Amino acid sequence: MAKEKKVEQITDMEVDFAQWFTDVCTKAELVDYSGVKGLFILRPYGYAIWENIQNILDKKFKELGHENVSMPMLIPESLLQKEKDHVEGFAPECAWVTMGGSEPLQEKLCIRPTSETLFCDHWSHVVHSWRDLPMKYNQWCSVLRWEKTTRPFLRGREFLWQEGHTLHATAQEAVEETLQMLEVYADLCENYLAMPVIRGNKTDKEKFAGAENTYTIECMMHDHKALQSGTSHYFGDGFARAFGITFSDKENKLSYPHQTSWGLSTRIIGGIIMTHGDNSGLVLPPAIAPIQVIVLPIAMHKPGVADKAQELVSRLKVAGLRVKGDFSDNSPGWKYAQYEMKGVPLRVEIGPRDMENGQCVAVLRTSGEKITVPLDELETRIPELLETVQSQMFDKAKSNLDSHTFVAHSLEEAKTLQEENGGFIKTMWCGDLACEMAMKEQAGMSSRCIPYAQEHLDDCCAVCGKPADKMIIWGVAY
Amino acid sequence: MAKEKKVEQITDMEVDFAQWFTDVCTKAELVDYSGVKGLFILRPYGYAIWENIQNILDKKFKELGHENVSMPMLIPESLLQKEKDHVEGFAPECAWVTMGGSEPLQEKLCIRPTSETLFCDHWSHVVHSWRDLPMKYNQWCSVLRWEKTTRPFLRGREFLWQEGHTLHATAQEAVEETLQMLEVYADLCENYLAMPVIRGNKTDKEKFAGAENTYTIECMMHDHKALQSGTSHYFGDGFARAFGITFSDKENKLSYPHQTSWGLSTRIIGGIIMTHGDNSGLVLPPAIAPIQVIVLPIAMHKPGVADKAQELVSRLKVAGLRVKGDFSDNSPGWKYAQYEMKGVPLRVEIGPRDMENGQCVAVLRTSGEKITVPLDELETRIPELLETVQSQMFDKAKSNLDSHTFVAHSLEEAKTLQEENGGFIKTMWCGDLACEMAMKEQAGMSSRCIPYAQEHLDDCCAVCGKPADKMIIWGVAY
Numbered sequence: 001m002a003k004e005k006k007v008e009q010i011t012d013m014e015v016d017f018a019q020w021f022t023d024v025c026t027k028a029e030l031v032d033y034s035g036v037k038g039l040f041i042l043r044p045y046g047y048a049i050w051e052n053i054q055n056i057l058d059k060k061f062k063e064l065g066h067e068n069v070s071m072p073m074l075i076p077e078s079l080l081q082k083e084k085d086h087v088e089g090f091a092p093e094c095a096w097v098t099m100g101g102s103e104p105l106q107e108k109l110c111i112r113p114t115s116e117t118l119f120c121d122h123w124s125h126v127v128h129s130w131r132d133l134p135m136k137y138n139q140w141c142s143v144l145r146w147e148k149t150t151r152p153f154l155r156g157r158e159f160l161w162q163e164g165h166t167l168h169a170t171a172q173e174a175v176e177e178t179l180q181m182l183e184v185y186a187d188l189c190e191n192y193l194a195m196p197v198i199r200g201n202k203t204d205k206e207k208f209a210g211a212e213n214t215y216t217i218e219c220m221m222h223d224h225k226a227l228q229s230g231t232s233h234y235f236g237d238g239f240a241r242a243f244g245i246t247f248s249d250k251e252n253k254l255s256y257p258h259q260t261s262w263g264l265s266t267r268i269i270g271g272i273i274m275t276h277g278d279n280s281g282l283v284l285p286p287a288i289a290p291i292q293v294i295v296l297p298i299a300m301h302k303p304g305v306a307d308k309a310q311e312l313v314s315r316l317k318v319a320g321l322r323v324k325g326d327f328s329d330n331s332p333g334w335k336y337a338q339y340e341m342k343g344v345p346l347r348v349e350i351g352p353r354d355m356e357n358g359q360c361v362a363v364l365r366t367s368g369e370k371i372t373v374p375l376d377e378l379e380t381r382i383p384e385l386l387e388t389v390q391s392q393m394f395d396k397a398k399s400n401l402d403s404h405t406f407v408a409h410s411l412e413e414a415k416t417l418q419e420e421n422g423g424f425i426k427t428m429w430c431g432d433l434a435c436e437m438a439m440k441e442q443a444g445m446s447s448r449c450i451p452y453a454q455e456h457l458d459d460c461c462a463v464c465g466k467p468a469d470k471m472i473i474w475g476v477a478y
Numbered sequence: 479m480a481k482e483k484k485v486e487q488i489t490d491m492e493v494d495f496a497q498w499f500t501d502v503c504t505k506a507e508l509v510d511y512s513g514v515k516g517l518f519i520l521r522p523y524g525y526a527i528w529e530n531i532q533n534i535l536d537k538k539f540k541e542l543g544h545e546n547v548s549m550p551m552l553i554p555e556s557l558l559q560k561e562k563d564h565v566e567g568f569a570p571e572c573a574w575v576t577m578g579g580s581e582p583l584q585e586k587l588c589i590r591p592t593s594e595t596l597f598c599d600h601w602s603h604v605v606h607s608w609r610d611l612p613m614k615y616n617q618w619c620s621v622l623r624w625e626k627t628t629r630p631f632l633r634g635r636e637f638l639w640q641e642g643h644t645l646h647a648t649a650q651e652a653v654e655e656t657l658q659m660l661e662v663y664a665d666l667c668e669n670y671l672a673m674p675v676i677r678g679n680k681t682d683k684e685k686f687a688g689a690e691n692t693y694t695i696e697c698m699m700h701d702h703k704a705l706q707s708g709t710s711h712y713f714g715d716g717f718a719r720a721f722g723i724t725f726s727d728k729e730n731k732l733s734y735p736h737q738t739s740w741g742l743s744t745r746i747i748g749g750i751i752m753t754h755g756d757n758s759g760l761v762l763p764p765a766i767a768p769i770q771v772i773v774l775p776i777a778m779h780k781p782g783v784a785d786k787a788q789e790l791v792s793r794l795k796v797a798g799l800r801v802k803g804d805f806s807d808n809s810p811g812w813k814y815a816q817y818e819m820k821g822v823p824l825r826v827e828i829g830p831r832d833m834e835n836g837q838c839v840a841v842l843r844t845s846g847e848k849i850t851v852p853l854d855e856l857e858t859r860i861p862e863l864l865e866t867v868q869s870q871m872f873d874k875a876k877s878n879l880d881s882h883t884f885v886a887h888s889l890e891e892a893k894t895l896q897e898e899n900g901g902f903i904k905t906m907w908c909g910d911l912a913c914e915m916a917m918k919e920q921a922g923m924s925s926r927c928i929p930y931a932q933e934h935l936d937d938c939c940a941v942c943g944k945p946a947d948k949m950i951i952w953g954v955a956y
């Protein structure tokens with residue numbers, strides 16, 4: 001019952017990057033649209049990417065002493081209102097439950113947009129002594145933010161994420177936690193997702209509602225726009241005061257603890273797509289690819305070919321790889337296109353002639369290079385080639401970032417550089433909100449971060465010319 | 479800075495079983511109450527139990543070819559209404575979102591009480607050919623049901639669960655899937671949670687809203703009440719027709735696929751507590767205990783004791799056990815009580831005299847038996863003792879089930895048996911709803927299931943005396 005399935009076509013990224021992105025999301029079978037705007041279905045292939053990211057992070061969180069918990073999904077309006085900056089930031093985009101069964105509720109409940117208030121309420125019950133600290137919690141869940149414009153992964157009204165929440169006896173310990181968790185995200189991005197990052201902290205304008213300081217990792221997408229890829233917040237004792245969380249310290253004095261939170265969401269999958277994808281579809285970093293190797297029998301009807309291909313699948317599985325064989329009756333052309341669309345890092349082909357020569361052919365999703373691999377070296381060479389793909393991906397993304405990061409000395413220059421090249425523009429900044437607003441209004445760029453890696457470009461602010469000792473990065477962000 | 483922490487007290491189970499249950503939930507630090515009735519916080523120790531159950535099931539689901547996905551948490555009212563039995567069953571207990579930000583919504587959205595409608599809507603987009611079948615999906619999430627009375631684990635307005643949803647080309651394949659997944663749940667209960675089960679199917683009255691047949695596993699709690707512990711539903715093609723899901727079969731004819739769903743929730747943790755707990759608190763089956771072994775140094779200030787205890791912790795960790803040492807300055811008495819409360823299956827004590835004798839002492843949480851273990855046999859003996867605890871727990875629960883399962887030949891006799899002993903009452907049943915209602919109204923018992931393991935007790939229905947060929951089990955259920 002042979003048949004020729006149609007090869008799916010996607011829009012060229014040079015023609016329409018946004019449409020290319022949407023095409024990849026649907027044609028690679030990552031998502032489907034639900035009946036509610038901004039609520040996306042993560043299909044098995046999309047969810048498997050998230051599961052692989054979860055496994056990496058969850059293991060790391062636990063190694064660092066964090067424990068998983070589950071908080072309710074609903075927050076009473078009065079609880080959300082306890083911390084005033086927080087409610088101002090989140091109330092406008094809350095979805096509200098007003099009826100339970102057929103009864104109107106006495107107090108409306110919002111579906112969590114984030115869970116600081118819930119963690120604080122819980123801690124106010126259970127934290128009493130310095131012996132109870134630190135509390136280092138994490139939860140995997142989905143949250144809701146009623147956004148006006150929505151796109152798969154990048155901006156959903158509902159999205160999956162993890163949110164870490166910790167409480168510490170001292171400010172110093174809380175700040176260390178905040179920075180440590182940003183490093184965990186940076187490690188995930190650079191060493192697993194092949195996405196180079198800029199580490200830094202947000203301006204007051206861009207920080208999380210209620211935070212004293214927000215640290216961020218910023219990535220550059222293929223179209224030279226920025227994606228905020230993970231954030232870590234230091235709250236000081238502001239929430240603790242608002243929620244009445246106190247503890248007896250070692251001197252038996254009542255103190256307020258210091259708090260952090262940090263989150264990374266399925267948005268990062270949008271980042272993977274836009275960093276690595278090409279006009280054939282998705283390109284997945286081997287470290288998180290649900291299928292790392294697709295084995296395709298060539299001339300499958302020839303004696304022994306299917307068996308040999310199956311043997312390769314089994315051997316690679318035993319070697320610890322995520323591998324799949326496609327023994328369907330679809331044409332080789334369709335299969336090539338299909339697994340390219342799905343971004344499988346390595347395709348392994350084996351046909352009658354290969355069998356005669358005791359070899360198979362590995363094709364790299366990145367460069368398209370074809371490499372002959374002797375069958376008796378399969379278990380060593382294939383993992384090596386996956387590492388090659390992983391580094392090629394990082395290097396390409398790094399080169400994109402480096403070649404599109406510019407220095408400007410005035411707003412005008414920054415604006416021209418952005419218009420002509422896109423990318424990240426570094427300038428000095430005096431720290432004034434007015435200058436940040438001017439850059440937004442006149443050059444269309446938001447501040448991405450004040451990077452850890454500071455450089456002295458000038459003595460004065462690129463916008464107002466006043467003395468400035470901070471270097472800041474501007475960009476157009478998703 | 480030594481101190482004597484107060485040993486937590488709980489209500490005796492013989493005095494007030496319900497209060498005992500609540501005490502265990504809070505004192506063993508499984509849950510905390512949130513500001514919204516019926517929404518519970520799963521604290522680290524409670525969530526870790528759920529994670530261990532998740533790991534067992536998730537692995538099994540994947541081995542059987544299921545894939546995880548993520549569906550939206552909100553269902554438009556019109557979508558919920560598509561299958562009429564389903565909406566009748568669930569609409570009365572839905573929580574409704576009516577506002578997004580400050581805008582009233584055009585159509586109200588319910589927070590998923592279960593996701594059949596969402597899966598069906600998705601399948602109606604993506605299923606076209608017999609080649610697309612079966613679809614074997616699962617999701618881990620929380621659902622909301624606006625219950626009037628609520629209790630931790632047993633009846634929450636929000637609870638965590640997994641819901642499997644599958645779609646098949648033939649009725650036979652779907653029925654096989656339904657039965658297979660019930661077996662997965664039975665295996666979890668019996669071989670990991672040490673909870674013996676009765677497998678059977680539900681009556682029409684008790685089946686899932688919209689299902690053709692619901693299969694269940696029923697467990698008996700320590701107080702002889704029943705807990706429905708996992709269910710698996712066969713839907714026929716009812717939902718497929720309601721949602722317009724069709725596929726071209728191998729003869730190119732348009733057909734409706736057949737559907738199943740199956741779920742197991744954090745309710746099972748309530749079952750573990752009520753099956754195995756005692757007046758000292760929780761008793762956890764080693765297979766899912768977050769801490770399988772607690773190592774306590776005795777006379778910790780004596781030279782070498784703490785180091786030796788730490789060495790045991792490390793050795794047991796290397797041996798693959800979930801083990802913890804308590805080196806805090808709390809008194810031994812407090813530590814004994816604390817880890818008994820938390821249901822840790824095995825306590826390992828080591829003091830100066832044990833060190834001299836090259837041994838440690840293992841204390842079983844179940845029997846309290848103290849067993850001397852030579853240190854050079856640690857890695858073999860401790861896992862053996864954990865297996866002993868696991869079988870002791872199953873045997874005790876099985877004996878409770880067997881000794882409290884009775885045969886009755888009339889409603890009156892069933893009623894008396896229930897009043898005098900509690901437990902499961904087996905009778906013949908004609909299949910009429912009227913008799914099921916009579917048993918409920920007059921004897922306070924609901925039908926638990928029509929067990930797979932049928933016995934011929936009589937020729938006629940215990941309620942109405944009409945000919946009957948089905949044996950049914952009645953009980954008082956949580």
